[in-house]
Amino acid sequence: MAYGLLKGKKGIIFGALDEQSIAWKIAEQAVAEGAQIVLTNAPVALRMGGIQKLGEKLNAEVIAADATSMEDLENLITKSVEILGGKLDFVLHSIGMSINVRKKKEYTNLNHDWMHKTFDISAMSFHRLMQTAMKHDAMAEWGSIVALTYIAAQRVFPDYNEMAESKALLESFARSFGYHYALKNKVRVNTVSQSPTWTTAGSGVKGFQEFYDYADKMSPLGNATADDCAAYCISLFSDLTRMVTMQNLFHDGGFNNMGMNPAVFDLLKKEEA
Numbered sequence: 009m010a011y012g013l014l015k016g017k018k019g020i021i022f023g024a025l026d027e028q029s030i031a032w033k034i035a036e037q038a039v040a041e042g043a044q045i046v047l048t049n050a051p052v053a054l055r056m057g058g059i060q061k062l063g064e065k066l067n068a069e070v071i072a073a074d075a076t077s078m079e080d081l082e083n084l085i086t087k088s089v090e091i092l093g094g095k096l097d098f099v100l101h102s103i104g105m106s107i108n109v110r111k112k113k114e115y116t117n118l119n120h121d122w123m124h125k126t127f128d129i130s131a132m133s134f135h136r137l138m139q140t141a142m143k144h145d146a147m148a149e150w151g152s153i154v155a156l157t158y159i160a161a162q163r164v165f166p167d168y169n170e171m172a173e174s175k176a177l178l179e180s181f182a183r184s185f186g187y188h189y190a191l192k193n194k195v196r197v198n199t200v201s202q203s204p205t206w207t208t209a210g211s212g213v214k215g216f217q218e219f220y221d222y223a224d225k226m227s228p229l230g231n232a233t234a235d236d237c238a239a240y241c242i243s244l245f246s247d248l249t250r251m252v253t254m255q256n257l258f259h260d261g262g263f264n265n266m267g268m269n270p271a272v273f274d275l276l277k278k279e280e281a
C-alpha cells in the first residue's frame with residue numbers, strides 16, 4: 009500500500025544489481041510513494057543488464073558510476089540534478105564489496121591491498137558521495153541520506169571478516185558528516201543496520217545460511233526482509249523523520265538487544281538429530 013510519502017521528492021539510488029538487491033526494493037517503493045529517481049551502479053554492474061530493466065519499469069534514468077571515482081560521482085550528481093530538474097531530497101548508499109570475503113580468506117590472513125579496496129568501495133565511497141553532493145550544493149534543505157550497514161560493526165561475527173571494520177567506518181562517516189550536513193542545510197544522515205538478507209553481497213559471506221538461520225531464531229520478530237528494509241528507508245526519506253540524524257538505526261526484528269533466545273536451541277537440536 010502506498011501513502012504518497014515521497015510525492016514530489018527526487019533522489020538517487022545506488023546499488024540495485026538484481027531483483028534480490030535491497031536497493032531494488034527501495035527503488036520500487038520510492039517510486040510507488042511518488043518519488044522521481046535516478047538509478048546508479050558500477051559500470052560492470054550495468055553490463056549485467058538487470059538495472060536497465062528496472063530503469064525502464066520505473067521510468068528512471070540509469071547513470072554508471074564507480075563509487076570510488078570522484079569523477080564518476082561528480083558526473084552522477086550534476087547530471088541527476090539536471091535530469092530530475094532540481095536538488096535531491098534523498099540518496100541511498102547500498103554498496104558493499106570485499107575481495108577477501110569473496111575469496112573466503114581467513115580474518116587472520118587477509119590481503120591488505122584488497123582490504124584497501126574494500127574500505128574504499130564499501131565505506132569511503134560514502135564520504136566521497138556526500139562531499140561531492142555538498143560541493144555541488146546538490147541536496148535540498150531537510151534532505152535525507154541513508155546507507156545500509158550490519159551489526160558486525162559493533163559485535164564479532166567471524167565470517168563477516170573485514171566488512172566489519174568497513175561498516176564501523178561507514179557508520180562513523182554518517183555521524184561525522186551528519187553533523188556538518190545538518191549545519192550546512194539541515195540534511196540528515198543515518199545508517200540502517202539490516203538483518204541478514206539473501207542477496208548477492210549477503211550470500212557471498214561464508215556460512216551465510218547458518219548466519220541467516222541463527223539471526224532469524226534469535227530475533228523475536230524474525231529477520232527483516234528486503235521489502236521491510238525498503239519500507240523503513242522510505243520513512244527515513246520522508247518528512248515524518250525530519251529530526252532523525254547521525255544515528256545507526258537497527259532494523260533487525262530485535263536481534264541487537266537479545267542476549268539469548270531459547271528458540272536458538274531448536275536449531276541446535278535439529279543439527280544434533
Ligand SMILES: NC(=O)c1ccc[n+]([C@@H]2O[C@H](COP(=O)([O-])OP(=O)(O)OC[C@H]3O[C@@H](n4cnc5c(N)ncnc54)[C@H](O)[C@@H]3O)[C@@H](O)[C@H]2O)c1
Nearest residue numbers: 023025029030050053075103104156204205207208209210
Ligand atoms: N544482504 C545482507 O545480508 C545485508 C545485511 C546488512 C547490510 N547489507 C548491506 O546492504 C547493502 C546492499 O547490499 P545487498 O545485500 O543488497 O547486495 P547487492 O549485491 O545486491 O548490492 C551490493 C551493490 O554494491 C554495488 N557495488 C559494488 N562495487 C561498487 C562500486 N565500486 N561502485 C558502485 N557500486 C558498487 C554492486 O554492484 C551491488 O549493486 C550493502 O551495503 C550491504 O553490506 C546487506
